[in-house]
Amino acid sequence: MINLLDALLVIVLAMNLFALGTSRILSVIRIVGTQGALIGIIPLLMHEHLTIPSILASLAAIVLKGIVIPNIMIKALRDAQIKREIEPLIGFLPSILLGAAATAFSLLMSNHLAVTAQAASSLIISTSIASVLIGFIILTTRVKALSQVLGYLVLENGIYIFSLLLVEAIPLVVEMGMLLDLFVTVFVISIITNHINQAFSSMDTRRLSSLKE
């Protein structure tokens, strides 16, 4: 079980780097969606005694992150008629290197952290922190509104991985609330990106610069 879990987490880390290095937005949506679904499977592997609420929460996460959100985003992408992220603030190769450095940093750091409880896998904390950092990199270096949302989703995936350590602390209501919030966030954001596209004839967030001092 632990081997399988470690393998999944390594795949998640690799997907982070793919998301950083791909310019086709459609591919990034698919990668991030698959990543979300994979992370949704993890709780089913981690616990020997599965309860119905935990299975439900996992299923909801898989359906939402693997199917619903990618579809909303693909629709927004079609409406906007764009295909690629061009001229990000940092090129694709340098951003992969930066992401690799972030991953290495979080792997090294987790060796020094005071780990308070025996986790199912020591990789969980470092994968989580690496995904949060990479989400941040995507969010800050991409200029298309949809790419920034994808960065937010990677960041959210990273946070979700951390929550796997804390199943007892998070009741089903709260977990569902978090998923609902994520869904509404993406839903509202994709409406807004659509309006940005109509009003500014572009999804380039650099055009959103009228409001400043």
Added chain:
Amino acid sequence: MAYPLILLPLLVAALALVVPSNRFRPWLVPPVAALHLALTVYVLANPSLATVSESLILDPMGRIVLLTVSVLFFLCSFYAAGYLKIRSERSNRIFVACLLAFLGLISLVAWSHHLGLMWVAIEGTTLVTAPLIYFNRTKLSIEATWKYLLVGSVGIALALLGTFFLAYSSMQDGMTASLSLIDLTGRATLLSKPWLRASFILLLVGYGTKMGLAPMHTWKPDAYGEAPGVVGAMLAGGVTSGAFLALTRIYQICTASGEGAFASRLLTFMGLFSIAVAGLFMIGQRDFKRMLAYSSVEHMGILTLGLGIGGPALFATVLHVVTNSMTKGTLFLSAGNIHRAYSSKLTDQVSGAIRRVPLSGSLFLAGFLAITGSPPFGPFISEFGILNGAFSAGRYLSAGLFLLFLLLVFIGMGRTVLKVTQGEIPPDIAAQPWKESFLTVAPVIAFMALVLLLGLYIPPPLRELIGDAAAWLENRV
């Protein structure tokens, strides 16, 4: 008692989505607000109703926030009805539903004693307020909404990570993780210190983004500047108070675990930094609604500073939550009225507001005097109390800087406000006479009356509530 306060507004919000009449729909808000206020007062008078379950408890600090937001919302609801009557050309379906949903969610914030639940509710308030900012559907309001959502969502995501770190810090020696406030303060000394510190920083950054502390305040001038005045009042007085409540939770856990000095240093620094940044950006500010946003940054800084000083400043800090909200109500609503009377919010085009809109203009001026801490208004008492607390806690440097920055703010804000209210009305605007409507002025007068009342005489029941909350923040209850 928690369920009616939370669910009633949410249910009526759902109802608002199906009510077909654009004229009747805004009138759903005031009755709900009145009922909400009545129920709130009833709960405060009967403390036995304040515990529903382990996750839903209205503790003394939650009471202050719930009461403040309920009063704020009650007065704003009439203004909203008046405002939507003027803007009847636009569908208000989403606007009304989101307003009501906001009331339900912020009540949940005040009640929640489970930090995960609290996070869900705060994130919810971000989401339902986004369409409110977007009401005018201009290019600028799209830009403001986008920044609000993206910066807000990322900030709140960091707060979630901080919440998880906090739960993880409680997994010591085979104990199970917990996010219940009672559990966490109860076994605070057992928490893992490195994780607790990391969690505090993330929560300060996360909820600080929501409050608008510098340097995470960048979304604030845009959102407050482009949103209708009534939404600005609700954001500056309501959402920020909810986020501040979240900050007090982690502060309590830190002090209980013996990490109080660490938390206090960071809070004091962030507080002073926010006041300074707000002061600098207010100087030469030409847009009076953006100026109000910076004033909100300043007052969130004052609250954070008060929390950082702790002990002797806590009573005044809790009082400042109330006085700040009421004064922000006055300022944002009157600014909205002035904005409409001139169709502009730039000082180049707006002058002589006291003559063109005598009531709103004078209230705006009085609100400015109040918010900058002039006697005899409420914020004077609370700001002076925080300053006093800083001196008696021996924080002379913080107190000195606080005074200096307040002066800076007074000068910066004063210039803009005087330009707006004094002087001649521009001739092209003077040609079209303007009449103030009852519904958009009466709530502002009510807010101002409350601000004045709080400065002259704090009613004993309120004084008791604030005293309880201050004691609660020190973990003395």
